[in-house]
Amino acid sequence: xxxxxxxxxxxxxxxxxxxxxxxxxxxxxxxxxxxxxxxxxxxxxxxxxxxxxxxxxxxxxxxxxxxxxxxxxxxxxxxxxxxxxxxxxxxxxxxxxxxxxxxxxxxxxxxxxxxxxxxxxxxxxxxxxxxxxxxxxxxxxxxxxxxxxxxxxxxxxxxxxxxxxxxxxxxxxxxxxxxxxxxxxxxxxxxxxxxxxxxxxxxxxxxxxxxxxxxxxxxxxxxxxxxxxxxxxxxxxxxxxxxxxxxxxxxxxxxxxxxxxxxxxxxxxxxxxxxxxxxxxxxxxxxxxxxxxxxxxxxxxxxxxxxxxxxxxxxxxxxxxxxxxxxxxxxxxxxxxxxxxxxxxxxxxxxxxxxxxxxxxxx
Amino acid sequence: xxxxxxxxxxxxxxxxxxxxxxxxxxxxxxxxxxxxxxxxxxxxxxxxxxxxxxxxxxxxxxxxxxxxxxxxxxxxxxxxxxxxxxxxxxxxxxxxxxxxxxxxxxxxxxxxxxxxxxxxxxxxxxxxxxxxxxxxxxxxxxxxxxxxxxxxxxxxxxxxxxxxxxxxxxxxxxxxxxxxxxxxxxxxxxxxxxxxxxxxxxxxxxxxxxxxxxxxxxxxxxxxxxxxxxxxxxxxxxxxxxxxxxxxxxxxxxxxxxxxxxxxxxxxxxxxxxxxxxxxxxxxxxxxxxxxxxxxxxxxxxxxxxxxxxxxxxxxxxxxxxxxxxxxxxxxxxxxxxxxxxxxxxxxxxxxxxxxxxxxxxx
Numbered sequence: 001x002x003x004x005x006x007x008x009x010x011x012x013x014x015x016x017x018x019x020x021x022x023x024x025x026x027x028x029x030x031x032x033x034x035x036x037x038x039x040x041x042x043x044x045x046x047x048x049x050x051x052x053x054x055x056x057x058x059x060x061x062x063x064x065x066x067x068x069x070x071x072x073x074x075x076x077x078x079x080x081x082x083x084x085x086x087x088x089x090x091x092x093x094x095x096x097x098x099x100x101x102x103x104x105x106x107x108x109x110x111x112x113x114x115x116x117x118x119x120x121x122x123x124x125x126x127x128x129x130x131x132x133x134x135x136x137x138x139x140x141x142x143x144x145x146x147x148x149x150x151x152x153x154x155x156x157x158x159x160x161x162x163x164x165x166x167x168x169x170x171x172x173x174x175x176x177x178x179x180x181x182x183x184x185x186x187x188x189x190x191x192x193x194x195x196x197x198x199x200x201x202x203x204x205x206x207x208x209x210x211x212x213x214x215x216x217x218x219x220x221x222x223x224x225x226x227x228x229x230x231x232x233x234x235x236x237x238x239x240x241x242x243x244x245x246x247x248x249x250x251x252x253x254x255x256x257x258x259x260x261x262x263x264x265x266x267x268x269x270x271x272x273x274x275x276x277x278x279x280x281x282x283x284x285x286x287x288x289x290x291x292x293x294x295x296x297x298x299x300x301x302x303x304x305x306x307x308x309x310x311x312x313x314x315x316x317x318x319x320x321x322x323x324x325x326x327x328x329x330x331x332x333x334x335x336x337x338x339x340x341x342x343x344x345x346x347x348x349x350x351x352x353x354x355x356x357x358x359x360x361x362x363x
Numbered sequence: 364x365x366x367x368x369x370x371x372x373x374x375x376x377x378x379x380x381x382x383x384x385x386x387x388x389x390x391x392x393x394x395x396x397x398x399x400x401x402x403x404x405x406x407x408x409x410x411x412x413x414x415x416x417x418x419x420x421x422x423x424x425x426x427x428x429x430x431x432x433x434x435x436x437x438x439x440x441x442x443x444x445x446x447x448x449x450x451x452x453x454x455x456x457x458x459x460x461x462x463x464x465x466x467x468x469x470x471x472x473x474x475x476x477x478x479x480x481x482x483x484x485x486x487x488x489x490x491x492x493x494x495x496x497x498x499x500x501x502x503x504x505x506x507x508x509x510x511x512x513x514x515x516x517x518x519x520x521x522x523x524x525x526x527x528x529x530x531x532x533x534x535x536x537x538x539x540x541x542x543x544x545x546x547x548x549x550x551x552x553x554x555x556x557x558x559x560x561x562x563x564x565x566x567x568x569x570x571x572x573x574x575x576x577x578x579x580x581x582x583x584x585x586x587x588x589x590x591x592x593x594x595x596x597x598x599x600x601x602x603x604x605x606x607x608x609x610x611x612x613x614x615x616x617x618x619x620x621x622x623x624x625x626x627x628x629x630x631x632x633x634x635x636x637x638x639x640x641x642x643x644x645x646x647x648x649x650x651x652x653x654x655x656x657x658x659x660x661x662x663x664x665x666x667x668x669x670x671x672x673x674x675x676x677x678x679x680x681x682x683x684x685x686x687x688x689x690x691x692x693x694x695x696x697x698x699x700x701x702x703x704x705x706x707x708x709x710x711x712x713x714x715x716x717x718x719x720x721x722x723x724x725x726x
Contacts, residue, residue: 007452007726041640041669063670083636083670084625086685089370108626111684139671140626140634171668262447263471263503271503273446277404277700278725281644305534306404306696307426307446308502321474322449333669337640338700340723359723360703362641363370 001350003343008260008324009274011339013354015346017254018236019051024248025218025235026055032222037061037080037211039233042333044358045342046074048236059102061231065093066361068101074357077101080130080211082167082231084112084140090363091119098125104209106167108132108141113155120160128164129155130209133196135168135189145196152205165209165228168193173216174286179246186217187224194226216245239332244286255335256294256326258343259309261319270299270319272309272327279304279327280334287330294326301327364713366706371623371687372637374702376717378709380617381599382414387611388581388598389418395585400424400443400574402596405696407721408705409437411599422465424594428456429724431464437720440464443493443574445530445594447475447503453726454482461488467572469530471495471503476518483523491527492518493572496559498531498552508559515568528572528591531556536579537649542609549580550587557589579608602695607649618698619657619689621706622672624682633662633682635672635690642667642690643697650693657689664690 003012029036038052040060049060049071059078062068068079077100084107085094094116097103107113107129120127131148134141142148152163170189173182189212197207211229213221215238218230234242237255242248257278263271279290281304290301290309299319302312309327313319329335336342336356344351366375392399401415403423412423412434422441425431431442440463447470448457457479460466470476470492483490494511497504505511511529518526533552536545552575560570574592576584578601581593597605600618605611620641626634642653644667653664653672662682665675672690676682692698699705699719707714 007450009725084634086623086625086636087370108628109684112625134628138632139628139668139673141628143628260449262449262475265471265497265502265504265506269501271447273449274725276645276697281646281697282639283644305502310502321472334639334644338723339725360701362372362637362702 003258003345003348003350006258006343006350008258009278010258010343011335011341012256012258012326012343012345013237014254014256015344015351017252018048021235021238021248021252021254022051022055025232026057028219028222029230030056034222034227035229037229037231038236039231040067040071040358042233042336043236044336044356045354046071046076046357047354049074049076052236064361064363065090065097066363067358068097068103070358070361072097072101080104082106084108086112086115088119091115094127095119095123095125098127099123104128104130104164106130106132110151110154113158113161117158117160126160126162129161130165130167130211131163133166133168133193135170135192137169137171139169139171141168145199148196149199149203152200152203156205163205163207165207165211166193166197167211169214170212170217171214173214174245182216182245183220186213186220189213189217190221190224190227194224197226215242215247234332237332240287240292240328240330250292250328253328255332256328257335259325259327261321261323261325264319264321267315268313270311270313272311272325274309275304275307277306277338279309279329280331280338282331282334289330291327291329294328296325299325366621366708366711366713369621369706369713371621372641373621373706374698374704375619375621375689375706375708376600377617377619378707378714380615381411384598384601384611384615384617385414385418388595389420391582391585392593393419397585397590398592400592400594401599402594403430403434403721405596405699406599407699407719408717409434409439409720410717412437412439415599427724427726428453428460429726430721431460431466433721433724435460435464443467445469447471449475449478451482454478457490458482458486458488461490462486467491467493467527469493469495471505473514473517476521476524480521480523489523489525492524493528493530493574494526496529496531496556498533498555500532500534502532502534504531508562511559512562512566515563515566519568526568526570528570528574529556529560530574532577533580534577536577537608545579545608546583549576549583552576552580553584553587553590557587560589578605578610597695600695603650603655603691603693613655613691616691618695619691620698622688622690624684624686624688627682627684630678631676633674633676635674635688637672638667638670640669640701642672642692643694643701645694645697652693654690654692657691659688662688
């Protein structure tokens, strides 16, 4: 089967570019001597997780227990749930998962730790926990070294939970305008975590795992002594936003939308059969518009409604109704979340169709 | 089962509010003497389509053949595909659908009509077509009365396709700042279609179906003599954006996200277990932010990342970790597209769980 035989819109992943991205981040981690635990939220696809493991990743990061189940079912059995879990049902779920996979979980409050502790004791488990530190992004996380030390101390009295490390996430790197800015955020995130780990060690608390970095920051974070793990997600596909942030070139972007021109209302307007319910509605932090048309620099994706995409074209461009285009989205995670399957291609050859099995696992 | 027993995040639809919205638009159509053909893209859920039909809707509108299949399978057999279809596979699909359901399709080019014609002839069918007119939104559609007349003339020579009507979509109403602005767009859309229909009739071409209007414009469009059908979608749930545009009040909004506070990093920040992959990433045309917390006006949804939502709370607000909140999204269509199921509730009682069966039917 050729890509020309596919119906549109289709979500394509170029396996050669995919493997290139996977290899490149694996090399960065290997050379820096840190573990690589890619975030599975980006691809939600067991086949891609397995490629990451085959290239040397230790396991995956996930945001949801439902995602963790899908990966564990697929034999990916070393999982970090980088999200605070609340409620008996979730703590039960976590413990059942911990009985069949190697699981770590993030926490930033005594309340959450107490719940996990209570449930883990009932299961006869000791759940490894990484405390989350706010790296300045202003989302989850403990706010100061003192807060981390105090929670680590209180936690040491709880059975069923074990402090194994720290995590940070410098998400503010996405708003930085220059490579130097991204680097500065990365360094600050890493140094903060390493410093806090030293304080905990001085308190007699062993902290072995210091996990930091997303795609833009991971290559820098990995260089800071003391960091043991990086958790990039988007690198696996890359997208227009990541290219603007410094990860490879547009030619390295592995994920595209294959679409068809279905209407040519005016000499400068073409409408395609994909909108926000095909590309995702996320606009990227650093790049305007909605995507880049591969190989057609004269065509711009002007705006999207839900099921239509409006392209602007020069009046003399040859782009008749029925033309097929491949469009690199601004943000690959958002695009992927709209689809049930990912068509793996090599050149114009369809290699396989991968179910996006962890899609919709919102809990 | 009570809503308190549900895991979070969950997408809830309040069936009483849902039925209220369905009844209200049905009454508007009935009183104006026009057909109501709600857009199924909003709910993608056969159970809701059946409620709309039970309240007097003639059928549904859809954007995708895959959505049409889901509704036809559920016994909703009068469907308008309001999207130009291109390619042999889609034309075949359309004809197979037309063999088991009453189908109309939109078109705005001779190329598309020719393809449908060729395939329909092979199937021994005559497919009813509505020509799309650009209502000033600047997306699909013929650009002038002359273009419509010319295409209608050329089309009359094609076997297998039958011109039955016109459609418009004044999507620019979403950018209007006042009710008067919305009304002006509605009136312009309706008058344009009715005027063109008269021209076609003067040419000896029968045009029986004049279809216009979305949720903000439908109540006005329905009043214009000559309009035979309205196609609102979002009204069925309503959302913060529609309320700003004039459809009911926040209390009429039927769709909410049930979420849990999972972290309280600071006295003024609470983090919930839902982000853009729970609420959708669409920001609304007319309202800032990401949603309204039902019953907690002092809490604002400040920003979302993919799996986290950041709330701003007054320092003295009682909102401990584990608190559950119901949040009305800015744009219900975007929220719904992120979920596999919709929990139908009445008060705090879970009535049923509805699969969002047409979700992910991107083709």
